[in-house]
Amino acid sequence: MKQRSLKTKLLLLTLGLFLASGVAMTWIQSSSLNGLRDDIMAQTRGALEQEVSRSLQFQAERYAVQIEDQLQQAYQIPLGMAAQLEGSMAQPDQRLSRPQVELLLGSRLHQANGISSIYAQFEPNGYDEQDADWQTGASHSVAGKGSLEVYFTREQNGNIAQQTIDAATSDAKFDTSRNEFDIRNSEWYLCGRETRRPCLMEPYLYEISPGQKMLMTSLTVPVLKDGKFAGITGVDMNLPIFQQLAEHLGKSLYDNQAEVTLVSKTGFIVGSNRHSDKLGRPLTEAGLVAPNGHPADTDSDFILQQPIRIEAADNQWWLMIKVPKALALSQANTISQQLGSLLQATQQQQLIAIVVITLVALGLLVWFIQTITAPLSLISRHVSHLASNEGDLTQQMRIDTHQELIELGRHLNAFLGKLRAMVQGSKQIGQQVHQQARGMKQTADAMRSSLDDQSLELESVVSAMHEMSTTAVSVAGYAEQAAQESEAATHHVSTAQQTLSRARNEIHTLVEDMHQADKAVAQVAQRSTNISHILDVIRAIAEQTNLLALNAAIEAARAGDMGRGFAVVADEVRALANKTRSSTDEIGQLIGSLQTEVTSSQQLMSTGIARSVSTVEGTEQAFEALNQVVTQIQQIHDHISQVATAAEQQSAVSDTINQNLMRIGDAATTLGQEANASQRLSEALEQAATTLASELDRLRT
Numbered sequence: 145m146k147q148r149s150l151k152t153k154l155l156l157l158t159l160g161l162f163l164a165s166g167v168a169m170t171w172i173q174s175s176s177l178n179g180l181r182d183d184i185m186a187q188t189r190g191a192l193e194q195e196v197s198r199s200l201q202f203q204a205e206r207y208a209v210q211i212e213d214q215l216q217q218a219y220q221i222p223l224g225m226a227a228q229l230e231g232s233m234a235q236p237d238q239r240l241s242r243p244q245v246e247l248l249l250g251s252r253l254h255q256a257n258g259i260s261s262i263y264a265q266f267e268p269n270g271y272d273e274q275d276a277d278w279q280t281g282a283s284h285s286v287a288g289k290g291s292l293e294v295y296f297t298r299e300q301n302g303n304i305a306q307q308t309i310d311a312a313t314s315d316a317k318f319d320t321s322r323n324e325f326d327i328r329n330s331e332w333y334l335c336g337r338e339t340r341r342p343c344l345m346e347p348y349l350y351e352i353s354p355g356q357k358m359l360m361t362s363l364t365v366p367v368l369k370d371g372k373f374a375g376i377t378g379v380d381m382n383l384p385i386f387q388q389l390a391e392h393l394g395k396s397l398y399d400n401q402a403e404v405t406l407v408s409k410t411g412f413i414v415g416s417n418r419h420s421d422k423l424g425r426p427l428t429e430a431g432l433v434a435p436n437g438h439p440a441d442t443d444s445d446f447i448l449q450q451p452i453r454i455e456a457a458d459n460q461w462w463l464m465i466k467v468p469k470a471l472a473l474s475q476a477n478t479i480s481q482q483l484g485s486l487l488q489a490t491q492q493q494q495l496i497a498i499v500v501i502t503l504v505a506l507g508l509l510v511w512f513i514q515t516i517t518a519p520l521s522l523i524s525r526h527v528s529h530l531a532s533n534e535g536d537l538t539q540q541m542r543i544d545t546h547q548e549l550i551e552l553g554r555h556l557n558a559f560l561g562k563l564r565a566m567v568q569g570s571k572q573i574g575q576q577v578h579q580q581a582r583g584m585k586q587t588a589d590a591m592r593s594s595l596d597d598q599s600l601e602l603e604s605v606v607s608a609m610h611e612m613s614t615t616a617v618s619v620a621g622y623a624e625q626a627a628q629e630s631e632a633a634t635h636h637v638s639t640a641q642q643t644l645s646r647a648r649n650e651i652h653t654l655v656e657d658m659h660q661a662d663k664a665v666a667q668v669a670q671r672s673t674n675i676s677h678i679l680d681v682i683r684a685i686a687e688q689t690n691l692l693a694l695n696a697a698i699e700a701a702r703a704g705d706m707g708r709g710f711a712v713v714a715d716e717v718r719a720l721a722n723k724t725r726s727s728t729d730e731i732g733q734l735i736g737s738l739q740t741e742v743t744s745s746q747q748l749m750s751t752g753i754a755r756s757v758s759t760v761e762g763t764e765q766a767f768e769a770l771n772q773v774v775t776q777i778q779q780i781h782d783h784i785s786q787v788a789t790a791a792e793q794q795s796a797v798s799d800t801i802n803q804n805l806m807r808i809g810d811a812a813t814t815l816g817q818e819a820n821a822s823q824r825l826s827e828a829l830e831q832a833a834t835t836l837a838s839e840l841d842r843l844r845t
Contacts, residue, residue, distance in 0.1 A: 153712045154513045155506075161705065162505055166498035173494060177487045189473060196446055196472045200397070200465050204450035207393050208463050211386060211406065212452050214258065218381045219342070219363050219456040221256050225249070225264065225377040226365040229271075233369050239272060246284040246294045246306075253296045254304050259379045260352075260360060265293040265309075265317060265333065266367070266375030286314045292375070300353070325412075325426065336366035336376045344457035347383055347414050349424045359383040359414070359423045363457070383414055387423065390415035393465075403466040406452075407435060409459050435462040444469055519543040520716060523553065524723070538564065559682060563731075566675050570738075570836075573668050577745075578833035580661045585826035587654045592816065592823055594647050599816060601636060601643070603809070610802060634777045647815070648763040654822065655753060661829060662749040668836065669746065672739045679732045686725040693718035738836055745832040752825035759818035762811045769808050776801060 228248070232240040240248065245264060253262040268291050269275045275290030284294050288311045295307045317333040327346060328334055335343035345362035352358050364378035386406050394404040394417030406415040411427045411434040413419060419430040427434050440447040445466050452461040522543065540560075543553035696714035700707030776797065 154516075154709060155509065157708050157712065158509050159502070159506060161708075162502045164705075166495075166502060170491065170494055170498065174487075174491055177490065192473050193446070196467065197448070200446065200448045200467065201450070203393060203397065204448055204463050204465055207389055208450045208452045210389060211461070211463065212454065214385065215344075215363075215381075215452075215454050215461075216456060218256070218259060218379060219344075219365075219454070221252055221259065221262065222363055222365040222378045223342070223456060225252065225262075226367050229264065229367050229375075229377060230369070233271065233367070233374065242272070242274075242278065242282065242284045242292055245271075245292065249294050250296050250304055250306065253298060253379075256379070258382060258385060259298065260358075260382045261295065261297040261380040262378070263293075263295040263380075264367070264375065264377040265295075265314070266291055267373065270367075270369070270374040283308065286311055289314060332362040332364055332378065333376055336364045336378075337373050340366050340368060340373055342366070342457045344409075344454055344459040346408050346410055346412050347424050350380070359387070361408075361414075383423075387415040387420065391417045391420075393417070397465070398467060398471050401468065401471050403464075405430075405432060405464040405466075407462040407464060409461060414461065432464070435464055446472055516713075519553065520720070523556065523720065526556070528723075562678065563675075566671070566678065570668065570671050570675070573664065573671060574833055574836040577661065577664045577668060577836070578830065580657065580664055582830055584654065584657050584661055585823065585830055587650065587657060587826075589823060591647060591650050591654065592820065594643060594650070596816065598643055598647065599809070599813065601639070604636070631781065634781065645767065648767060651759050651763060655757060658749055658753045658822075662746060662753065666746065669739060669743065672735050675735050676732060676739070679728045679735065682728045683725055683732075686721045686728065689721040690718050690725070693721060741832045741835055745829050748825045748828050748832075752822050755818045755821050755825075759815050759822075762815050762818070765811055769804055769811070772804065 225248070229240070229245065232238065232245075249262050249264055253259060256262070268289065271292040275285070275292075278285035278290040278292075280287055283306060284292060286293050286309055291314060293309045293314055295309055297305050297307055299305050317330050319328070319330040320334065321329050323329055325346070332343070332345050335345075342363070342365045345364070347359050347361045349357040350360045360380050360382055362378055362380050364376050366373055367375045367377055390404045390406050394400050394402055397404070400417070403418045404416065405413060405419065405427075407427060408414055413422050413425055413427060413430060416422065416430070419432075422430045433440070435449040437449060437451065440449060445468055448463075448465040450463040450465070452463055454460065540557050543550050693714045697711045697718070700709075700711035700714060780797070
């Protein structure tokens with residue numbers, strides 16, 4: 145990834161940002177819409193739940209009032225009977241007779257619809273203390289006991305029939321044994337006898353005919369005499385009417401999907417549209433929970449518990465309604481599905497809009513990135529040309545987009561201009577050095593040729609002096625010849641002296657030329673040093689640019705996703721700074737190589753100058769020696785006439801001259817060696833100047 149282009153990185157980064165932002169926006173909006181949908185559904189569900197609760201409450205209260213009214217109306221019969229009997233018992237002179245009581249009960253049953261039986265049963269002597277008078281022969285009194293006990297029933301055809309109560313049946317009203325539900329078998333009588341308050345019996349199944357049972361309840365009211373229990377009066381109420389009410393209520397609620405149950409105080413089923421086979425049985429047998437008056441809704445059902453207050457008996461029944469929430473809230477589920485479909489369509493439209501916006505933004509981004517990367521590519525190509533072998537310094541970068549890139553191009557153009565001027569100056573100096581080295585080489589060649597001639601002449605002089613020394617014994621005989629030879633020697637020595645004088649002058653000139661060449665080489669070294677300083681400045685600028693780019697990358701990294709684009713640009717600037725540093729290093733290597741060659745040239749020049757000075761000194765010595773030779777030859781010429789008489793002196797002088805000539809020969813040999821060394825130095829200097837010119841020519845100016 146690091147090696148990919150800046151354009152690719154910016155495209156990938158921006159595309160990723162657009163996609164991430166689009167996904168984030170979609171997710172946020174989707175979450176918001178889902179939350180809004182959930183809120184709407186919660187509010188809708190809450191409103192529907194409240195509406196369902198109110199509706200159920202209304203229906204339950206309406207039916208509860210009906211049930212309560214029927215129970216209250218039924219209770220008015222025993223209450224009225226008890227009050228009338230108590231009033232009769234309180235006034236002995238106006239007391240109803242037993243036949244009148246019997247007639248009263250029969251007429252009341254005949255008038256009361258929904259009542260299956262009516263009865264009044266008293267304790268022994270409880271009514272009129274005349275049980276002994278009614279031991280036999282009376283339908284209203286128990287045979288053998290005489291107690292007042294009247295019992296009328298309504299037959300299936302509607303006729304009223306009186307049931308005879310025998311002694312065993314009469315005694316059964318005191319039975320305390322309990323049935324399967326732990327209720328006393330004579331609770332209908334014992335409850336009022338013990339509490340002296342009206343009692344509402346738990347519902348029970350009563351066999352009205354063989355094989356046929358009916359759910360009933362007993363409504364009893366104690367009859368008190370002087371505050372003491374005297375007997376009880378009551379009615380048996382048929383409860384199928386309540387079963388019909390439960391079924392009717394169930395049908396009216398959600399297409400008979402609701403469960404309606406009428407429950408007694410202790411939890412016996414009075415009526416149910418779902419559990420008609422459990423009438424008179426405990427709720428637990430139907431899998432139901434006894435009501436407690438507290439909210440009983442579950443996660444799946446609405447459960448309403450409507451109390452039915454029977455004030456006369458201080459009792460309370462319950463009307464329970466159970467409705468599945470899925471059924472009651474079906475409208476809310478439909479709304480939820482519609483909202484879900486609408487939300488999905490909205491999300492699809494938003495996704496399409498994000499894709500279109502992303503494509504348009506991507507096109508604009510490609511155009512904008514192109515305006516950034518095109519100048520960078522131009523700068524990269526220019527720097528690549530600078531780093532190549534051609535080193536074209538004449539190119540100019542023309543950047544007209546983005547202020548930072550324009551400034552960078554302008555600074556690089558200024559740097560190339562300065563570098564081009566320095567390289568041009570170095571080329572001129574190199575050409576001067578090359579020309580001076582070539583002139584110095586030519587001078588060294590001429591000096592070497594002259595020294596060769598001088599060496600030949602010195603060899604001739606040495607040979608002549610050797611012959612003169614060998615023939616010193618016959619000097620006298622050959623005096624004239626010696627004079628001639630001395631004149632010739634004088635002539636040759638003068639010639640050698642002139643030649644040596646010219647050689648000395650040429651060597652002086654060579655030394656001066658070498659001094660000038662040394663100064664020129666020193667200038668080249670100084671200019672190379674200046675170029676190195678400028679390269680150091682450029683290198684420092686590149687390092688500073690790299691450091692600034694690194695700092696920018698760090699700041700961009702701190703900025704997180706918002707700074708990734710700047711981090712990529714900073715990486716590219718760092719890469720450009722590294723390329724600049726690499727280019728300056730290559731130029732520095734070239735300048736270093738040039739400085740090395742210049743330093744070598746300076747050393748060679750210094751060595752050549754030193755040797756030239758030594759050669760000058762040897763030439764001066766040779767010149768002085770030649771002066772001595774000339775003087776001696778003059779003496780020989782002046783005293784040639786005395787040669788004959790001074791043969792021994794001549795032999796000695798010849799030996800001296802021979803030794804001097806040997807030294808001159810050695811000096812000439814040394815001078816030739818120095819000339820050879822100067823020639824080699826000149827060639828090396830010329831080669832160094834050629835190398836310098838070749839290296840500088842690699843940079844096109």
